[in-house]
Amino acid sequence: MSVFKKRLGQYVTLDDEEWGPFDALDHKEQVFLAGDDIVRAGDAIRHVFIVMEGWAIRYRLLEDGRRQIVNFMLPGDVFDLQSLADLKADHSLTAITECKVLVIASDVFVDMLQCSASLASAFWWSAVQEESILREQIVRIGRRSARERIGHLLLELQRRFVGATGLDVERLTVPLTRADIADALGLTPVHVSRTMSAMRRADLITEGRGGEITIVDRNKLARLSHFDTDYLHLKKLQIIGAGRRVMEPGEPQRGLAD
Amino acid sequence: MSVFKKRLGQYVTLDDEEWGPFDALDHKEQVFLAGDDIVRAGDAIRHVFIVMEGWAIRYRLLEDGRRQIVNFMLPGDVFDLQSLADLKADHSLTAITECKVLVIASDVFVDMLQCSASLASAFWWSAVQEESILREQIVRIGRRSARERIGHLLLELQRRFVGATGLDVERLTVPLTRADIADALGLTPVHVSRTMSAMRRADLITEGRGGEITIVDRNKLARLSHFDTDYLHLKKLQIIGAGRRVMEPGEPQRGLAD
DNA sequence: CGCACCATTGAGTAAAATCAACCTATGTGG
DNA sequence: CCACATAGGTTGATTTTACTCAATGGTGCG
Numbered sequence: 001m002s003v004f005k006k007r008l009g010q011y012v013t014l015d016d017e018e019w020g021p022f023d024a025l026d027h028k029e030q031v032f033l034a035g036d037d038i039v040r041a042g043d044a045i046r047h048v049f050i051v052m053e054g055w056a057i058r059y060r061l062l063e064d065g066r067r068q069i070v071n072f073m074l075p076g077d078v079f080d081l082q083s084l085a086d087l088k089a090d091h092s093l094t095a096i097t098e099c100k101v102l103v104i105a106s107d108v109f110v111d112m113l114q115c116s117a118s119l120a121s122a123f124w125w126s127a128v129q130e131e132s133i134l135r136e137q138i139v140r141i142g143r144r145s146a147r148e149r150i151g152h153l154l155l156e157l158q159r160r161f162v163g164a165t166g167l168d169v170e171r172l173t174v175p176l177t178r179a180d181i182a183d184a185l186g187l188t189p190v191h192v193s194r195t196m197s198a199m200r201r202a203d204l205i206t207e208g209r210g211g212e213i214t215i216v217d218r219n220k221l222a223r224l225s226h227f228d229t230d231y232l233h234l235k236k237l238q239i240i241g242a243g244r245r246v247m248e249p250g251e252p253q254r255g256l257a258d
Numbered sequence: 259m260s261v262f263k264k265r266l267g268q269y270v271t272l273d274d275e276e277w278g279p280f281d282a283l284d285h286k287e288q289v290f291l292a293g294d295d296i297v298r299a300g301d302a303i304r305h306v307f308i309v310m311e312g313w314a315i316r317y318r319l320l321e322d323g324r325r326q327i328v329n330f331m332l333p334g335d336v337f338d339l340q341s342l343a344d345l346k347a348d349h350s351l352t353a354i355t356e357c358k359v360l361v362i363a364s365d366v367f368v369d370m371l372q373c374s375a376s377l378a379s380a381f382w383w384s385a386v387q388e389e390s391i392l393r394e395q396i397v398r399i400g401r402r403s404a405r406e407r408i409g410h411l412l413l414e415l416q417r418r419f420v421g422a423t424g425l426d427v428e429r430l431t432v433p434l435t436r437a438d439i440a441d442a443l444g445l446t447p448v449h450v451s452r453t454m455s456a457m458r459r460a461d462l463i464t465e466g467r468g469g470e471i472t473i474v475d476r477n478k479l480a481r482l483s484h485f486d487t488d489y490l491h492l493k494k495l496q497i498i499g500a501g502r503r504v505m506e507p508g509e510p511q512r513g514l515a516d
Numbered sequence: 517c518g519c520a521c522c523a524t525t526g527a528g529t530a531a532a533a534t535c536a537a538c539c540t541a542t543g544t545g546g
Numbered sequence: 547c548c549a550c551a552t553a554g555g556t557t558g559a560t561t562t563t564a565c566t567c568a569a570t571g572g573t574g575c576g
Contacts, residue, residue: 060397062484068397082386085269085379090390090489114372121343127385128340132348134392139318139326141399142444146532177554186400191532193556226320231348404564436523449564451523 007076011125032095039093045083054099069184076164151225171214265334269383290353297351303341312357327442334422407443409483429472
C-alpha cells in the first residue's frame with residue numbers, strides 16, 4: 001500500500017471501493033532532485049501534489065536573505081489544497097532530497113472530492129492536520145527554548161514518519177543540515193550545533209553517518225520538550241514491525257510520545 | 259451589509275441570489291463577554307463560528323503556564339472549519355472584548371457548501387487566507403526582530419480590520435494588553451513595552467486612551483517591518499470613506515501597505 | 517479609599533547571535 | 547593518486563537582544 005493511503009489511514013479506514021475515485025484520477029508522477037523547486041513563490045498553483053518519497057520544505061525568503069522554513073513535507077503529505085482557491089503561492093516549496101511526487105490537476109481533484117464524501121473527509125482531515133502542525137510550529141518557535149524546539153521537532157518528524165511508513169523507527173535519517181533546522185526553528189546554525197552537541201552529551205540523541213539521528217529515550221525527550229501528539233489528530237495507531245502492538249480505532253491513546 | 263459579507267467580498271463578489279443558501283442557514287447568535295471561552299482545548303467542535311463584532315484570540319497554554327497566541331480573530335473571520343472533520347480542539351478560543359458570534363451547526367454548514375459552488379469557493383478562500391496568516395505568523399516570530407514583529411502585526415491587524423469593515427482607519431483601537439502582544443509574538447510584556455516606547459519616540463506610532471494606536475506613517479512602518487500584503491490574498495480593494503479610491507477586481511495592486 | 521490591573525523604568529542576567537577560525541568529509545580535475 | 551575546492555559541522559571569544567526581578571505610578575472601580 002502506498003505511503004499516502006497509509007497516512008490518510010491514520011484517520012479513516014477506506015476500502016478499495018472507496019479509494020476507487022482516487023485511484024482512477026488522471027495524474028502524473030514527477031521526480032524532483034534535491035534542491036529543485038516544486039513551487040516558486042508567485043506561481044499560480046493549478047495542481048495538487050502528493051509526496052510519495054523524499055523530503056521537501058515550505059519556506060519564505062525575506063528581502064535580506066533570511067529564510068524561514070514554515071514546515072516540512074514528508075511522504076504521504078498533500079499540498080497545496082490551497083490551489084483549489086485559485087491563488088498565487090505566497091511561499092516556495094523545494095525538494096531537499098530526491099522526491100517522487102504525484103501531480104494532479106486541481107479541477108480534476110475537486111471533481112473527485114465532490115463525488116466521494118469519504119475521500120473528501122479524508123482529505124479534509126489531512127488539511128486540518130497540516131494547519132494544526134502549523135499552529136504547533138508557532139507555539140514551538142514562540143514559547144520554547146532552543147533545546148525544547150529541537151527535541152520537539154525531532155519527535156514530530158519521527159512521529160509523522162512512522163505514521164506514513166508504518167515503520168516504528170527510533171533511528172530516523174534526517175536529511176537536514178544545521179542551517180535547515182535553524183531556519184525552521186528561528187535559530188542560527190551555530191546555536192543549533194551547540195545545542196545538539198549538548199543533547200548528545202545529555203544522552204538524549206545520538207548521531208551517526210549521514211544525518212542519522214537516534215532518539216535514545218523518546219519518553220524522556222518528550223517530557224523535556226513538552227511533546228504531546230494530540231495536535232496530530234491521530235485516531236488510531238497502526239504500527240508494523242517486530243513486537244509492536246496494533247491499536248484499534250476508538251481505543252484510547254496514550255498522550256505522550258507514542 | 260454585514261462585516262462578514264464584506265470580508266468574503268475581498269475575494270469574490272456574490273449577488274443576493276448566491277448568498278441565498280447562506281442567508282437561509284439555520285443559525286443562532288451568541289454574545290461572549292471579554293474573557294469568556296468560546297472553544298476550550300479538548301472540546302469536540304460541532305459548530306462553525308463567524309465573528310460579527312469584537313476580537314477573540316486563539317491560543318495554546320503550556321503546562322508551565324506559558325501562553326502562545328496563535329492568531330487573532332477579527333470581525334468577519336470564520337472558524338473552525340476544522341470542525342467539519344469531527345475532531346477535538348487542540349487549542350482554546352477566548353473573547354478578549356465583548357463578541358457577537360454567529361453559530362452554525364457543522365453538518366448544516368456542510369450541506370450549504372455542497373449546494374453552492376460559489377459559496378464553497380468563498381469559504382475555501384477564507385480558510386486558505388487563515389492558513390496563510392498562520393504561515394506569516396511563523397515567519398514573523400521565527401525571523402524578525404522585536405520591532406519588526408510588532409510593526410508587522412499592527413499592520414496586519416490594521417489591514418484585516420479595514421478589509422472587514424471597509425473603513426480606512428489609520429487609527430486602530432487595539433484591545434490588546436502588552437501581555438497579549440507579547441504572547442502573540444514570542445516576547446515578554448516588558449520588552450514589548452520598551453520596544454513600543456521606542457517606536458513612539460521614533461514617530462512610528464502614537465498611542466491614545468484605551469488602546470487606541472495610530473500608525474503615523476504606514477509606508478515607513480511597512481518598510482521597517484518588511485510588511486507586504488501578498489499573503490492576505492486580496493483580489494480587490496474596496497474602501498469606503500472620505501476621498502478614498504475604489505479598485506476594481508483585476509486592477510493590479512500595490513505591494514506595500516495598502 | 518483601597519484594590520486590581522496594567523504600563524513603565526532600572527539594574528542585572530541569560531540566551532542566543534555574531535564573527536572567526538579550524539576541521540572533516542566529499543568530490544573534482546590534473 | 548594527490549592537490550585543491552566546497553560544504554557542512556564544531557568551537558571559542560565577544561556582543562546583542564531579550565529576559566528576569568523589582569520597584570513605581572497611573573487608571574478605573576466598588
